[in-house]
Amino acid sequence: MADIIKLLPDHVANQIAAGEVVQRPSSVVKELLENAIDAGADTIKLIVKDGGKTLIQVVDNGSGMSETDARLAFERHATSKITSAEDLFNLHTKGFRGEALASIAAIAHVELQTRTTTMDVGVLIKIEGSQIKEQEMVVTPEGTSIAIKNIFFNIPARRNFLKSNQVELRHITDEFQRVALVHPTIAFQFYNNGSEYFNLPSESFRQRIVHIFGAKMNEKLVPVAEDTAVVKLNGFICKPAFARKSRGEQFFFANGRFIKSPYLHHAVVSAFEGLLKPEVYPGYFICLNVDPKSIDINIHPTKTEVKFDDENTLYAILRSAVKHSLGQFNVAPVLDFDRDQNLDTPYAYEQKQASLPKVSVDASFNPFAKEKVSTTQKGGIKVALPKKPRTEGWQELYAFDTVENNVFSSIQVESDLTETSLFDTEGTTQDATHQTFQLQRKFIVSTVKSGLLLINQNRAHQRVLFERFLEEITIKKAVSQQLLFPEVLEYTSTEKAQIMAVEEVLHNLGFDIDYSPKNGVEVRGVPTLLPEGSVALVLEDILASTAIGQEEIGFSQAEQMAKIMSNALAVKTGQELSSEAQLGLLNDLFACKEPKLSPTNKTIYTIIGVNELENKF
Ligand code: ADP
Ligand code: MG
DSSP: OOOOOOOOOOHHHHHHHHHHOSHHHHHHHHHHHHHHHTOOSEEEEEEEEGTSSSSSEEOOOOOOHHHHHHTTTTTTOOSSSSSSSGHHHHHHHSSSSSSSHHHHHHSSEEEEEOOOOSSSSSEEEEEEEEEEEEEEOOOOEEEEEEESSTTTTTOOOHHHOOOHOOOOOOOHHHHHHHHHOOTTTTTTEEEETEEEEEEEOOOOHHHHHHHHHTTTTTHHHHEEEEOSSSSSEEEEEEEEGGGGGOOOOOOEEEEEEEEHHHHHHHHHHHHHHTOOOOOOOEEEEEEEEGGGGGGTSSSSTOOOOETTTHHHHHHHHHHHHHHHHHHHHTTOOOOOOTTTTTGGGOHHHHHHHOOOOOOOOOTTTTTTTTTSSSSEEETTTTEEOOOOOOTTTTTGOTTTTHHHHHHHHHHHHHHHHHHHHHHSOOOOEEEEETEEEEEETTTTEEEEEEEEEEHHHHHHHHHHHHHHHHHHHTOOOEEEEEEEEEEEEOHHHHHHHEEEHHHHHHHHHHHHOOOOSSTEEEEEEETTOTTTTTTHHHHHHHHHHHSSSOSGGGHHHHHHHHHHHHHSSSTTOOOOOHHHHHHHHHHHTTTOOTTTTTTTTTTTEEEEEEEEEEEEH
């Protein structure tokens, strides 16, 4: 049989490698920014058009490349950063694989201009799908400018797989922020579709964080630092009071690279134990510096996962450093780290109502009785009677009780009618005599003919609000209430992009938002249903829910939004309700189309039948 194995041509091999290295435009951004940093640039400019689909350009003032290097840079495994396998364990550069430029050139149109200090004129190279199309001398500033156009032009399947420009821009912004955060002394500019998105001067780490995440960040930051033989760590944690529902502001950097580590994340979160409300996450920006020998950044091609030699020690050091800062800066009430953890009151308990101690009293106890049983004479014989509580039969003292009972039974015919209408059409308790009360500030208790009605107040209100919001969104005639004093809310550019992605739904809901302020949005009008001062809360919940996983909410956007809003605004467990409010909620609930289930499909109310009650006696 003839030999059938062939070596793949370079451009095919490169295209295959590109599948690993270049997943989307943001991967290109990361590689190019890192190359510029490795080239020693102190000013880096990123230019993006249409979410990176049309153009990604990075201009740096770094070392530049000679003519030969400029050509060689696009070969696979061509790198100036390592020369031997040992170098892999002593990395001081971002790049080392020598595959990024080769991969990128295989799937896009590339235009490179570069010049070193020693060259009089620079060189321009144009490449399309791994083929050099043009090379000439150009006048160009010292450093490198590399433009990537029409990404995936030759792989339609990948190109079609790309998400909307907004979503791709968000990924790019994420990468940009990660790189910019950990290199605060390098000045960065970021232009998106011709307008300036970020302009970050050379600055300190703290200033960089504040520049990226907004001025409000400054008061939230608490420094963390620890210097040990295993790791040098420095950075900031956010005060527990500012912990948020979205998981956006958590950054670990190891030796100058952004990394993800659920294990170390856990170390930080556990240091905050007892200081956070449920379902919120602390923000942090922590740089770890370890001996390059003790870290393996090789385990994943996109390099956000790393392997540390001594993770357990790292965990312990990180946890205690964070605890220490929380204590030192008076954020946590206790400074004693060896205290018994069982003595900590978890946050959730602080809100609980203390219940009165129960004292049971034996009403039949008679201190003067000689024996435990009373005795009586019956036909001359002493008979021991069973102990009988004194209270038994006390109702009979009130003669009118029986009369009332009769009244009740006659009323029942009427309440029969009320009940059927309660759950049918208008379905409300118009009956003025209808009584409600609140149980544990969680349930509204009332009666229906068939028994005891227990309503979960939070879920009931969610349902009511949900149906109202949904109606307003779908008929698109939501009434907006203009604010006398428009509220300016600060957001990072990523958050702002997230809000703008649901612009239309927000508008249909009755929000009147001006997106032109640079550091956020200006809310001019809100839905009439929105209580005063809750705009920021609602928007934060919207951000939290779009941040988690769902990239494009798509056609069910309206429903999603109505769920978020009703969840944010519904009365909570623990809230006291006046009797009018209780009755109002009851009426509203049974006017809903689906009074049984909350928007998230949980049971809203239950009826404990009279039979069931009878069985208990
Ligand atoms: P790696 O970064 O892993 O070495 P790349 O494919 O990203 O591989 O780059 C290949 C080589 O091209 C680099 O090793 C470097 O010598 C050179 N290079 C790439 N970008 C720049 C730049 N902006 N300035 C100077 N040299 C660069
Ligand atoms: Mg590189």
